[in-house]
Amino acid sequence: MSKISYYTAEGLKKLRDDLRQLKDVERSKASQAIGEARDKGDLSENAEYDAAKEAQGMLEMRISKLEGVLAGARLIDESQLDLTKALVLSKVRIKNQTNGVEVIYTLVADGEADLASGKISVNSPIGKGLLGKSVGDVAEVHVPSGIIKFDVLEISR
Template sequence: MAEKKNLLTREGLRKLEDELQDLKVNRRQEIAQKIKEAREQGDLSENAEYDAAKDEQRDIEARIEEIEKILKYAEVADEEEVEQGVVNFGSEVSILDIDMDEVNTFKIVGSTESNILEGKLSNESPLGMAILKKRVGETVTVEAPDGNFDYRILDIR
């Protein structure tokens, strides 16, 4: 089975590459030093610092592996070659939650880099899928377990 492509923005790709570099160059060295210092304390069977450092090392190696897999299947969306006037991958969109009378602004990104607290909405989320290829002024309805929610697109950048 073919591996699913990880759609990323240029910014998302750069952040992952920077994180990977930091993990490989800096964090690996830091954790190796912590392990060395913990070993020097003697008996490893009752050495909490050693156990904590080994756990941290496992976490770092797992994150390195995760990022390498994401990057292996990464596809960077060309944000310059998109249809103008509609919501695209990489667009920044202001929408009105009609029921709550609340305006929110999101950047449409891939699921790998989505983070609603940072205003990054996945193109694969129900709202992301509903607003893709829509224009300013259009209203969309998102079906959710709690009911239907209506949104109006106010601005696309």
């Protein structure tokens, strides 16, 4: 059974587009590469053929994994979310109690995480620590070096 993951409409569209690209474009490229390698002669000593077959196997594995992710993907209904708690799609402004640095993160599903744009996974250590917190709460995040405490300053959508 596939694992349930929650996605925004944008994230779900990206997953579907990626799968379509792999199936429609990359699959035909892999088949073409195998055909070209096969035309070069004896398959028992043809490294190019072996490499093309291996690449095709890796592609099929990626397609299968993405199909599994999509099978368990659910669209998040933003109108049903509690605005007072940090949940998926919440934009949370936090302050590190140790050094006073403030950051803003948007909590998203694993497949949509992008630290450069401020999107962190709800399954990351910070994401797990923030889930369910309200403004004024202290989030304790367990990291390899110990525990980091963050003050939750603001939650928005």
